[in-house]
Amino acid sequence: MNGKETIYFKNHPKILGAGSIVGKYESDGPLAEYFDKCIEDGRNGEDTWEQAESKFHNIALGFALGKANLGMSDLQCILSGDLLNQCVASSFAWRDMGVPFLGLYGACSTFAEGLTIASMLVDSDHLDNAAVSVSSHFCTAERQYRNPLAYGSQRPPTAQRTVTGAGSVIVAKGCEKHPQTVCATLGAVVDSGINDANNMGAAMAPAAYETLKKHFENTNAKPSDFDLIATGDLGEVGRKILIEFFSRDGVELGDNYIDCGCEMFDIHRQDVHSGASGCACLATVFSGYIMSGLLSKKWNRILIAGTGSLQSPLTIQQKETIPGVCHAVEIISGE
Amino acid sequence: MNGKETIYFKNHPKILGAGSIVGKYESDGPLAEYFDKCIEDGRNGEDTWEQAESKFHNIALGFALGKANLGMSDLQCILSGDLLNQCVASSFAWRDMGVPFLGLYGACSTFAEGLTIASMLVDSDHLDNAAVSVSSHFCTAERQYRNPLAYGSQRPPTAQRTVTGAGSVIVAKGCEKHPQTVCATLGAVVDSGINDANNMGAAMAPAAYETLKKHFENTNAKPSDFDLIATGDLGEVGRKILIEFFSRDGVELGDNYIDCGCEMFDIHRQDVHSGASGCACLATVFSGYIMSGLLSKKWNRILIAGTGSLQSPLTIQQKETIPGVCHAVEIISGE
Numbered sequence: 001m002n003g004k005e006t007i008y009f010k011n012h013p014k015i016l017g018a019g020s021i022v023g024k025y026e027s028d029g030p031l032a033e034y035f036d037k038c039i040e041d042g043r044n045g046e047d048t049w050e051q052a053e054s055k056f057h058n059i060a061l062g063f064a065l066g067k068a069n070l071g072m073s074d075l076q077c078i079l080s081g082d083l084l085n086q087c088v089a090s091s092f093a094w095r096d097m098g099v100p101f102l103g104l105y106g107a108c109s110t111f112a113e114g115l116t117i118a119s120m121l122v123d124s125d126h127l128d129n130a131a132v133s134v135s136s137h138f139c140t141a142e143r144q145y146r147n148p149l150a151y152g153s154q155r156p157p158t159a160q161r162t163v164t165g166a167g168s169v170i171v172a173k174g175c176e177k178h179p180q181t182v183c184a185t186l187g188a189v190v191d192s193g194i195n196d197a198n199n200m201g202a203a204m205a206p207a208a209y210e211t212l213k214k215h216f217e218n219t220n221a222k223p224s225d226f227d228l229i230a231t232g233d234l235g236e237v238g239r240k241i242l243i244e245f246f247s248r249d250g251v252e253l254g255d256n257y258i259d260c261g262c263e264m265f266d267i268h269r270q271d272v273h274s275g276a277s278g279c280a281c282l283a284t285v286f287s288g289y290i291m292s293g294l295l296s297k298k299w300n301r302i303l304i305a306g307t308g309s310l311q312s313p314l315t316i317q318q319k320e321t322i323p324g325v326c327h328a329v330e331i332i333s334g335e
Numbered sequence: 336m337n338g339k340e341t342i343y344f345k346n347h348p349k350i351l352g353a354g355s356i357v358g359k360y361e362s363d364g365p366l367a368e369y370f371d372k373c374i375e376d377g378r379n380g381e382d383t384w385e386q387a388e389s390k391f392h393n394i395a396l397g398f399a400l401g402k403a404n405l406g407m408s409d410l411q412c413i414l415s416g417d418l419l420n421q422c423v424a425s426s427f428a429w430r431d432m433g434v435p436f437l438g439l440y441g442a443c444s445t446f447a448e449g450l451t452i453a454s455m456l457v458d459s460d461h462l463d464n465a466a467v468s469v470s471s472h473f474c475t476a477e478r479q480y481r482n483p484l485a486y487g488s489q490r491p492p493t494a495q496r497t498v499t500g501a502g503s504v505i506v507a508k509g510c511e512k513h514p515q516t517v518c519a520t521l522g523a524v525v526d527s528g529i530n531d532a533n534n535m536g537a538a539m540a541p542a543a544y545e546t547l548k549k550h551f552e553n554t555n556a557k558p559s560d561f562d563l564i565a566t567g568d569l570g571e572v573g574r575k576i577l578i579e580f581f582s583r584d585g586v587e588l589g590d591n592y593i594d595c596g597c598e599m600f601d602i603h604r605q606d607v608h609s610g611a612s613g614c615a616c617l618a619t620v621f622s623g624y625i626m627s628g629l630l631s632k633k634w635n636r637i638l639i640a641g642t643g644s645l646q647s648p649l650t651i652q653q654k655e656t657i658p659g660v661c662h663a664v665e666i667i668s669g670e
Contacts, residue, residue: 004411005435007461048653076339077521085420086647087440091524095658100340100521102448103645103660105422105440113437117452124459126342144649186412186435189426310438312421314479318383323430325438 005211006218007116008183009123014174015181015294015331016070016129018287019063021056023138023164025272026284029265034288035165036063042139042164050089053082053137056166056280057093060287061133068170070129075099075170077130079118081110083162083279084144089135099131108204108233109187110134111167111283112306112327116184118171119329129172136278138162145197145313158199160235160261160277167283169291177334179294183219184329187211189310191323197316200309201238201261201274207324208234208307209245215303215328216251223253227299230290231326232282232307233261235274260285282306294333303330340546341553342451343518344458349509350516350629350666351405351464353622354398356391358473358499360607361619364600369623370500371398377474377499385424388417388472391501391615392428395622396468403505405464410434410505412465414453416445418497418614419479424470434466443539443568444522445469446502446618447641447662451519453506454664464507471613473497480532480648493534495570495596495612502618504626512669514629518554519664522546524645526658532651535644536573536596536609542659543569543642544580550638550663551586558588562634565625566661567617567642568596570610595620617641629668636667 020035027038037059044052057080065071078097081104082089094101106113114132121127139149141162147153171181190210194203208231216222223229223246234242239259246253264276264285286304293299305328311320355370362373372394379387392415400406413432416439417424429436441448449467456462474484476497482488506516525542543566551557558564558581569577574594581588598620599611621639628634640663646655 004463050649050653081440083421084647085649086418086442086645088645088647088650091645091658091660092650092655094524095526096524098523101524101660102452102521103440103442105416105438107421107438117437117456120456120459120461121452124455124461126455126459128339186437188433189429189431189436191430310421310423310426312419312423314385314420315423315427318385320427323426325426325436 003218005214006183006185007120009119009181011123012180012182013119013122013171014178016170016172016174016178017064017067018169018291019060020167020284020287021059021165022284026163026165026264031264031289034292035284049137049139053089053135053140054093056135057090057133060166060168061131064168064170070170072097075129075131076127077102078133079104079114079130080133081105082135083141106325107308107310108277108279109306109308109325109327110279112304112329115329116327119181122171122173129170131168131170133166133168134279134283135166136162136280138164141278155273156198157273158237159273160275161272162278163264163276163280163284165280165284167280167287169287179331179333182330182332184327185211185215185218187326189323189325191321193321195321197311199237200277201235202241203309203322204307204324205234205238205241207326208242208305211326211328212305223251226256226301226303228302229257231259231305233277234259234307235261235277237274297333300333303328338553340549341518341520342455344454344516346458347515347517348454348457348506349513351505351507351509351513352399352402353504353626354395355502355619355622356394356500357619361498361500361599366599366624369627370619384472384474388424388470388475389428391470392425392468395501395503396466399503399505405505407432410464410466411462412437413468414439414449414465415468416440417470418476441660442643442645443612443614444641444643444660444662445614447639447664450664451662454516457506457508464505466503466505468501468503469614469618470501471497471615473499476613490608491533492608493572494608495610496607497613498599498611498615498619500615500619502615502622504622514666514668517665517667519662520546520550520553522661524658524660526656528656530656532646534572535612536570537576538644538657539642539659540569540573540576542661543577543640546661546663547640558586561591561636561638563637564592566594566640568612569594569642570596570612572609632668638663638665
């Protein structure tokens with residue numbers, strides 16, 4: 001491939017605004033102050049958890065549009081995805097909005113996938129702007145992937161808790177003061193033979209390693225060149241594996257490396273086992289915490305890596321192993 | 336939106352090759368001679384239908400690459416999707432291939448969505464080439480969306496039969512002799528209140544109407560300007576609704592209009608009710624029949640419209656209505 005996995009955005013598409021909404025558990029975590037909206041009830045006034053998850057998209061996008069000084073009718077395209085079967089949280093969210101919709105499925109890598117595609121389309125002038133909006137919900141995900149919540153089934157220490165929430169960003173042309181995407185490395189599907197659906201961190205870490213390694217090689221960078229490197233949702237288990245993999249190459253992922261799945265909750269106090277997971281993990285942590293740091297110039301050059309675990313309940317039943325994927329996007333703060 | 340739904344590809348990305356594989360029922364239909372491979376057994380030598388569906392991608396892409404005179408390692412990106420929960424037919428197909436993977440979910444609009452995105456990315460030079468690969472399988476879809484096949488449940492006359500197969504195309508720079516994409520109109524999510532999951536044609540027809548109408552308006556074209564207009568899988572019911580909708584506007588969809596869902600099977604002889612459906616319907620009919628007509632110059636200017644029905648079994652259980660989406664791509668034959 002000779003470096004062709006890395007795509008450069010010569011016009012540096014701008015992130016004009018970002019919005020986020022999270023659930024009660026996330027609101028009780030250390031990042032609560034960074035989210036635009038924290039809700040108490042997982043149904044958020046809707047009849048079903050699924051309807052609530054769809055509504056999260058509308059709410060998060062509303063904040064993003066407001067900050068970008070745009071209205072819904074200004075949007076040229078929405079790239080959106082979630083974890084539900086047939087991605088219904090996102091497709092139902094954009095019913096009758098009149099805005100073109102491109103549905104994505106990259107499991108928990110969807111936010112980085114969407115940000116990459118949106119950046120390419122705005123960079124090339126095919127679109128003036130595009131929204132990326134990604135959601136997940138603990139209650140919709142548990143019953144779909146594992147057991148009905150009412151079972152109260154016990155989960156092993158390697159398991160992670162799906163983030164309830166949604167994060168949206170607006171990618172567009174704009175002035176240099178905004179955070180901007182510089183380049184992205186697209187990931188291939190990597191399967192290291194993990195077959196435990198309660199250990200997705202281990203299933204995704206090899207994909208994260210491959211993509212980050214290629215990003216460093218292709219852009220001639222080293223981890224310490226970044227003010228922040230954030231993987232999506234490897235959790236405690238996956239984060240340690242990633243650090244170990246780089247360590248074997250003599251490369252140190254230092255204090256500038258975080259995993260959003262380890263940041264979202266206070267792991268010891270909140271009883272979330274290996275940390276947070278879900279499409280909305282990177283989407284909300286980016287739209288809240290990371291955007292805040294970019295806007296305040298706490299960080300000037302960062303790398304986010306969305307990590308996705310590509311199994312389904314059916315593939316687990318069929319004794320298949322779990323493939324992973326990871327896409328990385330390099331972002332700089334504005335001037 | 337003022338015409339901004341339509342995206343123009345100024346460099347006319349070329350379709351260097353297309354490959355298709357279909358199942359037994361499709362092989363017994365009127366288009367059989369156009370497909371690269373017709374199989375007898377739905378498992379095609381694999382242990383499960385799902386594994387067979389994954390393999391379809393590899394086989395269809397193999398034909399497409401061969402015709403494009405490329406190897407797998409020449410590919411810069413694969414955009415791929417299917418109908419299975421968590422899109423596992425496609426993500427499992429590309430395990431350990433080392434080629435960047437972007438997962439899409441647009442239900443049966445996925446092929447048109449992928450062709451549109453691939454065309455933008457190649458047009459802009461962000462990618463030298465990209466494959467689009469889309470699959471569905473009657474046996475995997477029936478048990479996931481409806482009932483286990485062994486039930487032998489009866490279906491109403493409005494129901495359609497999911498196509499078993501996969502279609503892949505290679506979009507790349509190339510010389511003018513190849514078929515090429517000219518522009519595309521991105522569709523929004525349209526919900527007309529249909530709630531019968533056995534009548535997806537009716538659920539998708541309004542979205543097809545909206546997108547095609549915008550395409551004609553934005554490009555200042557009329558249906559008779561095209562040698563062929565092909566919707567994806569409206570079936571007999573949806574096709575008639577679409578013709579009726581345009582007829583009310585005084586616009587005639589003439590003999591140049593076909594629906595791939597009505598072409599795939601001999602509806603009367605093969606007992607398929609309203610026709611064919613599924614992601615692979617447009618993907619295989621395009622990769623086989625339509626590409627053949629473009630290469631032979633039978634048709635010089637065509638419009639394909641991928642139509643997707645965005646429900647899930649859960650949303651049907653929850654009494655939600657069925658949203659539809661449609662993306663249209665205009666293609667010309669080479670010189």
